[in-house]
Amino acid sequence: MSGLYDHALRLLRESPDGLPPRRGFPLPSPPEPPDTAPALSHEAMRAAVRQALDPLPEDSGTVHRRLDSLGVRRRHQRTVRAVVAGLALSGPQRDRGRSLARELVRTGTTAAAVTAGLALLARLGEPEDVPCLIALGQFRDLCGAAVEALDAVDRPQAALVRLAHRGGDELRPLVGALWADDRRTVLAELDVLPTDARLLGASTARRIAEAVLLPDLLDRHPSHTGLLALAGRLLARMAGRRDDSTELPLYRDALRLYETVVGRARLLPPTVGHHATLLSLALDLSSGPGVLLDWPPGRRSALLGTLGRLLAEPRWAVPADDVDSDEPERRLRARWIRHTRRRPFALPAAPGRLRVEVVVGDPVDREPVETRILLDGRPLVPAVFPLGPAHSPELLLEEGQLRAGPQAREVQLAEASCTEGCCGALHVTIRRDGDEVVWEKWRRPPLPGLGRSTPVLPPVRFGAAAYDAEIARAEADLAWSWPARTLARLIRKGLVERPELLSRWDMERGWISTGSADPDHAEVHLWYRPGLGAGTPDGDPLVFRWTVPDDGTPPGIQAAAALRRLSEENPAGYARVIAGSRGRAEELGFPWPYDH
Incomplete structure (x- = not known):
C-alpha cells in the first residue's frame, strides 16, 4: 500500500485546478488495519501511545507495528498529538525526532502513524517540510494536525489549508486565487468578500488575514479604503466574543494591523458601518482582548485616544436618518453607536485593582452584552478562559453574584459558547477574609493547546472596602442599558417580586432579556406545566415566548x-x-411551531 502522502499528491493532481474540495479528501479505504485489540480507557490509551513513542523508535516501521499492536487508530489522533506534545525532546533527540517525523509523514500508511509524524513536526518542523504538510493537510482527518505543524513554520500556508477545508462557498473564489498565487485576483476577491458575522467568524477572520499577509497588502495599497475597511472588520471579528473563542491573541500581526488601521482610519468615509467597526476596535482596546497584546508602553492608550478624537469629530456624528432608517441593520447600529460611542473612552486613567465594565457589542454582529472584569486594567476572562464571553450583567450584577458575603460562594464568571457541558466554564469562589475579599479555588477546563498542563490560577486578593465600592458602583451603573433591555429587566424584577402573577396560570419565570436577533424587543420566556400553581406539576413543561416590542414610551410604563x-x-x-415536545404540545392543545 502506498503512503498517505503519495495518495494525497495523486488526488491533488486529479483535482480541478489542483484545488482540493471543500472539507478535503477522505482517507483511502481501508485506511488502517482491522481493530482487533480490546477497547481501552482514555488513560490506558494515553499510556499505550506513550509506550509506543517514548523513547522514540529508530524507524517508521517500528512506529507502525507498535501503534497497530496496541490498537491505536484514526479515532485516537487527539491522544497521539497530546502524547507527542509532552515528549522530552532535547539535544540529539531533536534531530532524531525530526528524521523520524519526516519518514512517517512521507511514507506512513495509517492515520495514527502519520499523525505522530505531523505532531513531531509541529515541534521540530522546518520550511522544507511545508510542501508535504500542505499535501497531507488535504485529508479531512489529518487537516488539524497538519495545520498545527504548518502554523509553526508557515502561517500563511496553514491559514490557506484551513480556509480550503472550513471556509464556506462564499470563500472559494478567494481560496482559489490564493491557491494559484494570483495576487491581482486575491485583491479583487477581497473587495467583494462578504463580511456578515454569520459567515465571517473569528477564526475565519484570522485565517484570511494570515493567508493574504494583510499588513503587507495594506502597505502595498496605502490608499485602498475598501481594503482598509476590510482590515478593520477582520480585526474586530478576531476580537469578537460571540464565537467559540477569541482569536486575537493568536494573530501574530495584531499590533501591526491595529497600528495601520487606526493610523489610517481618517481615510474612511464616515458611514455607520465604518463607525461601528472603529467603535468595536475602541471597545476592544479599552477593555477587551486587545488589552492583552504585548503593547509598547503607552501605545495602546495612544491608539485609543486617536480613535476617540476621530469619532468625536462632527463628520462622524450619526444622523437622524440612520437612527430612524427602514433598514434594520443600519438602524440598530446607529442607535447602538449613539448609546455607546463615548463609553470606551471614559475609563479612569488609573484602572485600580478591580474594575467592572458592562460592554454592549455591535448588535448587527450579535455580539454579547458582557460584564468585563478588569484586574489591574487587564480583562480577566479572555486572559484565562478564551472559550466564551463573560456573563451578562443580569447574571453577575443584578443578582449580586459578585458581592462578597459572609459565606464563601462559587460563581460562574463565563461559560463556553457551546455550553459548559461541552467545553466547560470558568468558576471562582468568592469569600470575605477580614478586611480583604479573596477570589480562589478557580475551576476551568483544560485549554486548547495546553491540555493537562493548563496552569492552576492563584488566589486574588482585594481590599474589602474598595472591592465593595466597585461592585456597588457597577451594579448601580445602568447607563449601558437601552429601552428594550431596561423593559426586560423591569418585567423580570416585577415577576421576581410577584411570582403569583404567573403561578395562577401554572407558569413560572424563565429567561427574560432582549434577543440577539432584535435587541429592540424584550423576550419573556415562561415555563408551563398543569398543576404547577397548586404545587402538583404534571408532565414535562412547555416553554412559551412572549415578545414585547419597545413602543417608545418610558420602559417603566411599558413594564x-x-x-x-x-x-x-x-x-x-x-x-x-x-420548546418542549410536539407530543406534549398536542396533548395540551397548543400548536407546535416546527411542523413546517
Missing part, C-alpha cells in the same frame, strides 16, 4: 402594562410555544 396583562390574561393565549 407596568406588561405585568398588568400577565396578571389579567393567561399568557398561553398570546405567547407562543417555542
Whole structure:
C-alpha cells in the first residue's frame, strides 16, 4: 500500500485546478488495519501511545507495528498529538525526532502513524517540510494536525489549508486565487468578500488575514479604503466574543494591523458601518482582548485616544436618518453607536485593582452584552478562559453574584459558547477574609493547546472596602442599558417580586432579556406545566415566548402594562410555544411551531 502522502499528491493532481474540495479528501479505504485489540480507557490509551513513542523508535516501521499492536487508530489522533506534545525532546533527540517525523509523514500508511509524524513536526518542523504538510493537510482527518505543524513554520500556508477545508462557498473564489498565487485576483476577491458575522467568524477572520499577509497588502495599497475597511472588520471579528473563542491573541500581526488601521482610519468615509467597526476596535482596546497584546508602553492608550478624537469629530456624528432608517441593520447600529460611542473612552486613567465594565457589542454582529472584569486594567476572562464571553450583567450584577458575603460562594464568571457541558466554564469562589475579599479555588477546563498542563490560577486578593465600592458602583451603573433591555429587566424584577402573577396560570419565570436577533424587543420566556400553581406539576413543561416590542414610551410604563396583562390574561393565549415536545404540545392543545 502506498503512503498517505503519495495518495494525497495523486488526488491533488486529479483535482480541478489542483484545488482540493471543500472539507478535503477522505482517507483511502481501508485506511488502517482491522481493530482487533480490546477497547481501552482514555488513560490506558494515553499510556499505550506513550509506550509506543517514548523513547522514540529508530524507524517508521517500528512506529507502525507498535501503534497497530496496541490498537491505536484514526479515532485516537487527539491522544497521539497530546502524547507527542509532552515528549522530552532535547539535544540529539531533536534531530532524531525530526528524521523520524519526516519518514512517517512521507511514507506512513495509517492515520495514527502519520499523525505522530505531523505532531513531531509541529515541534521540530522546518520550511522544507511545508510542501508535504500542505499535501497531507488535504485529508479531512489529518487537516488539524497538519495545520498545527504548518502554523509553526508557515502561517500563511496553514491559514490557506484551513480556509480550503472550513471556509464556506462564499470563500472559494478567494481560496482559489490564493491557491494559484494570483495576487491581482486575491485583491479583487477581497473587495467583494462578504463580511456578515454569520459567515465571517473569528477564526475565519484570522485565517484570511494570515493567508493574504494583510499588513503587507495594506502597505502595498496605502490608499485602498475598501481594503482598509476590510482590515478593520477582520480585526474586530478576531476580537469578537460571540464565537467559540477569541482569536486575537493568536494573530501574530495584531499590533501591526491595529497600528495601520487606526493610523489610517481618517481615510474612511464616515458611514455607520465604518463607525461601528472603529467603535468595536475602541471597545476592544479599552477593555477587551486587545488589552492583552504585548503593547509598547503607552501605545495602546495612544491608539485609543486617536480613535476617540476621530469619532468625536462632527463628520462622524450619526444622523437622524440612520437612527430612524427602514433598514434594520443600519438602524440598530446607529442607535447602538449613539448609546455607546463615548463609553470606551471614559475609563479612569488609573484602572485600580478591580474594575467592572458592562460592554454592549455591535448588535448587527450579535455580539454579547458582557460584564468585563478588569484586574489591574487587564480583562480577566479572555486572559484565562478564551472559550466564551463573560456573563451578562443580569447574571453577575443584578443578582449580586459578585458581592462578597459572609459565606464563601462559587460563581460562574463565563461559560463556553457551546455550553459548559461541552467545553466547560470558568468558576471562582468568592469569600470575605477580614478586611480583604479573596477570589480562589478557580475551576476551568483544560485549554486548547495546553491540555493537562493548563496552569492552576492563584488566589486574588482585594481590599474589602474598595472591592465593595466597585461592585456597588457597577451594579448601580445602568447607563449601558437601552429601552428594550431596561423593559426586560423591569418585567423580570416585577415577576421576581410577584411570582403569583404567573403561578395562577401554572407558569413560572424563565429567561427574560432582549434577543440577539432584535435587541429592540424584550423576550419573556415562561415555563408551563398543569398543576404547577397548586404545587402538583404534571408532565414535562412547555416553554412559551412572549415578545414585547419597545413602543417608545418610558420602559417603566411599558413594564407596568406588561405585568398588568400577565396578571389579567393567561399568557398561553398570546405567547407562543417555542420548546418542549410536539407530543406534549398536542396533548395540551397548543400548536407546535416546527411542523413546517
